[in-house]
Amino acid sequence: MKLRPGIATLFVGSLLSGTALAAPAKDDGEQIRHALTSGCAAFANGDRIGAVAPFLKSAEFLEYDFSPPRSKNYKEHKREVEGFFEILTGKSICEYLEITPVILSPDSAYSTALMRFAGQFKDGRVIDVTFRSTDVWRKIDGTWRIVHEHNSFPVNPFTGKADLTSSPASQ
DSSP: OEEOHHHHHHHHHHHHTTOOOOOOOTTHHHHHHHHHHHHHHHHHTTOHHHHTTTBOOSTTOEEEOSSSSSEEOHHHHHHHHHHHHHHEEEEEEEEEEEEEEEEEETTEEEEEEEEEEEEEETTSOEEEEEEEEEEEEEEETTEEEEEEEEEEOOBOTTTOOBOTBOOOTTO
C-alpha cells in the first residue's frame, strides 16, 4: 500500500486543528487488488455478476473507455460487459500484469494498472491486448467500489500507433 506524501501533512494539520482523521486500514491496498483480480477472473470465467462486482452501481459511476461510446455510465458499462459475453467463445484470459493502489484517505483511493485481455470471438477473430487502467475508488459501507475508470492504450507519438502489447514498467 502506498500513502501519498501530502496525506501526512493533512493528518498532522487535522490533529493540530483538533479534527483527527482515521488512518487508512493496512489492508486497503490488498482489498483493492483483490477486487480487481476477482472481477478480472470472473470476466475470464464468464461470470457476468462477478465481472461488474467492483463497480459502483449508481449514476455516479463514470467510465472513459477505448470503445464507443467513449464515456459510459454504469448501465452502459454493464451492457458492454454483457455484450462481450455474447460475442466471445471459449475461455478468455484476463490478468493484471501490475496493480498499484494509492490510498488517499480512509475512504478514497485510486489505482493504476496494466491489464491483459485475450480471447476469441465467435467469428474466429482473436484479441490479445494489454492496456492501462486507472480507477478512482470510494469505500462505501466497508467495501471499496470503483466510481470512475479510465482505460487507454499507450500511443507512440512518432508513429501515431497504439501500443497494444505494453509491458510492465519494471520489465
